[in-house]
Amino acid sequence: MEVKRLFDLIPYQISTYDKDVCLAKKENGQWKTFSSRDLKRIVDNLSLAFLSGGIKSKDKVAIISNNCPEWNFVDLALQQIGAVSVPMYPTITSEDYDYIFNHAEVKMIFVGDQEIYDKASKVAGDRRILSFEKLEGVDFWEDFLKTGEGGDLQELENSKNAVQESDLFTIIYTSGTTGRPKGVMLKHSNVMSNMVAIEKIWTIPPGTSRVISFLPLCHIYERAASFAYLFAGYSVYYAESLETLGENIKEVKPHMFNTVPRLLEKIYDKIVAKGYELTGIKKKLFFWALELGHKYDPNVDLGGWYNWQLKMANKIIFSKWREALGGEIQQINSGASALQPRLLRVFWAAEIKICEGYGLTETSPVITASICTHEDMRIGYVGKVIEGVEVKIAEDGEILAKGPNIMMGYYKEPEMTAEVIKDGWFHTGDIGVLDGEYLKITDRKKEMFKTSGGKYIAPQVMENKFKESALIEQLMVVGENRKFPSAIIVPSFEGLRDYCKHKGIAYSNDSEMIEKPEILEKFQREIDGLNKYFGKWEQIKKFKLLPNVWQVDSGELTPTMKLKRKVIKEKYQKEIEDLYAA
Structure with a gap:
């Protein structure tokens, strides 16, 4: 059959592979699986529930959850009625939710758990919130699903037939290394073209392979892959968390992952x-x-x-x-x-x-x-x-x-x-x-800069090289309009503890250790050893060790783990100035 819109992947998978395990998640210590036909039944009933619940074509619905089959169910169900999904990172703030809810004109919100509900409900206004987990006083998604059972399938077919491959199916707000996030509008054919091209070059066989998924579905990287997995007939297992990833990988024995x-x-x-x-x-x-x-x-x-x-x-x-x-x-x-x-x-x-x-x-x-x-x-x-x-x-x-x-x-x-x-x-x-x-x-x-001597510095290349050190967790090169480049460094404290143990150095706490002369001398040797890969004008002349790891929650990283350079520069302005003090 011809696949033009992303939800066409459901009947395509049934006709081509008819999988016993299409999607799976860990629940109460066991893998709960959904077949290709389960996927179709749930998505169709959910589409009908949306229609009976007043959601119509072009309406916006937010999805804020860690990866799970329910994420896919809502996404595909919205597509079938021409509604638009607005996926959001569970890790961002209530202020970010507020901005996106209003900017995207979100009508309904799906959340994964209590923590996300607490953040979203602060700024949801009169928008209806449903949860993938049973929470006290919150509408449960399965109860909502039941309202679509026995609905008018012809109405659903009419809705599906009205959706064109050129129609908007999602708005993804970019993580924003500077300023407010921007809403990227993607249509079915955007992702379809990408999905077909990628599936052709994967080296694992279609129909019989297993993948494990743990990167956020709200990011286009894993989202587009999820559609390609449907297209290729792979069984998708969602990891419980990053903490359990190693254990989940041993259970699933995947052939591929992102x-x-x-x-x-x-x-x-x-x-x-x-x-x-x-x-x-x-x-x-x-x-x-x-x-x-x-x-x-x-x-x-x-x-x-x-x-x-x-x-x-x-x-x-x-x-x-x-x-x-x-x-x-x-x-x-x-x-x-x-x-x-x-x-x-x-x-x-x-x-x-x-x-x-x-x-x-x-x-x-x-x-x-x-x-x-x-x-x-x-x-x-x-x-x-x-x-x-x-x-x-x-x-x-x-x-x-x-x-x-x-x-x-x-x-x-x-x-x-x-x-x-x-x-x-x-x-x-x-x-x-x-x-x-x-x-x-x-x-x-936008991240390249010049020193006061007019020499260009490409910070990402340098940062990637310096992070090869087992002692460096995070690093940002600074020095725009300065005489030379310097670096602010977050040590790998696990690596530092291992080094101290190996050298017989008593370890007190992170903040004290990064001030010790013997530790600073070790980092200087690490920097000197990696400086040799760069021209003289690029080499790190001074550095400052920092006691706190940069995180999404504390604002230094985007949800995709990119450095928010402006935020970091502002936060550590004094430390940077000290590097250039006479």
């Missing part, structure tokens, strides 16, 4: 920390394998002796890494920010294929993606331009994209839309280079 670099960095750092705890021959073997991994390149044959050693390393050391990921992983997709090349090398060496992609909410989201084969993988690049999309590099180095995946525009913001879409080309704000079909990202256009 992630962000920060999570892979944390996994790698934990693995290395465990390596330091080993003794004798086990420790030597661990770091021998790690050193082999750091030299690996999927495109290059490093010779018989290296290949034999790597084979042994995979049997002795790396096999345990694969077991920790369920033992059946075939592909991991990384996006949202840059991934350290050394991590790609070592994971590929361990036969764990991680593939980078690139895109934005405004591009639905994928512009480029890596194909998970040794022949196609290029370390340091974010893959090839996907089918149907065009990319060119502007004179100033900015990446421009054109194609069916480009957004309709920003909701109620025609001037802002005109600033980023010119002659059909979307201006990404990222700087990069094209090498044939492969794209390399070098920095964010």
Whole structure:
């Protein structure tokens, strides 16, 4: 059957795969599963409940919840009646909710749990709120679902038939590194085109594969993937939380999942920390394998002796890494920010294929993606331009994209839309280079700055490199219009404790430790060792260690874990000024 609108994926999956497990979640210690036919029944009844409840075409409904099948049910049910979903991060503030509820003219709100309800209800006004969990005094979504049972199926068919592929189906408010978030309007065909292109290059077989989902569905990255999973007939298991992710992965034994670099960095750092705890021959073997991994390149044959050693390393050391990921992983997709090349090398060496992609909410989201084969993988690049999309590099180095995946525009913001879409080309704000079909990202256009000597600094490239240190959790390069670049650094306190234990240094507390001369000297050695990768004008001359981790809740990070540079600069203005004091 022809799939033109995203909700067409439901009958398509039934006719093509008819899955026993389409979606699954952990409930009371057991995996509760929903088949393809369960999905259709629930979504149809929910659509009818919306119609009988007064929600009509073009009305806006907010979804604020962690990942669960109910999220998908509401999303797809709204699509079938031409209503518009407004997904929101559970982690943002009541003030953000208030702004989006009003700006998007939200009519109804779905929340996941008590904590989200408490935040949303403060600013919901007279909007109806329903919850995916049973909460006292709050309408339960299953009771609402029942109001659609036995409804007029012909009315539903009429509603579905009225929806066109060119119709708006969602408004996604970008996380906003500066100012208020903007509402990105996406139509069915935006995501459909992206979904078809991506599904074609995935290397795991359709129909029989399992994926685990833990990145937020409210972000376009995991949202678009959820539709591609439906299209490919994958069984989707939602992790309970990031805290239980390791356990859930071992239970599900996924063939694929999506992630962000920060999570892979944390996994790698934990693995290395465990390596330091080993003794004798086990420790030597661990770091021998790690050193082999750091030299690996999927495109290059490093010779018989290296290949034999790597084979042994995979049997002795790396096999345990694969077991920790369920033992059946075939592909991991990384996006949202840059991934350290050394991590790609070592994971590929361990036969764990991680593939980078690139895109934005405004591009639905994928512009480029890596194909998970040794022949196609290029370390340091974010893959090839996907089918149907065009990319060119502007004179100033900015990446421009054109194609069916480009957004309709920003909701109620025609001037802002005109600033980023010119002659059909979307201006990404990222700087990069094209090498044939492969794209390399070098920095964010707005984040590059000049020193007082007129030298350009690309902070993202530097920050990514310095975070290779096991002692550095977060780092921001500063120095615009100054004589030299400096850095404010949040240490990896777990890594710092391991270092102190290894060196026999008594550990008091985080705030005291970062002031100790021997710790500052260690960080200086770390900085000096990584400075060598940069030109003299780029090298970090001074740094300041900070005692508090930057978080979404405290305002330094966006929900997608990007640095809010303006906020951080304002918050640590004194510390930055001290770095440049005479």
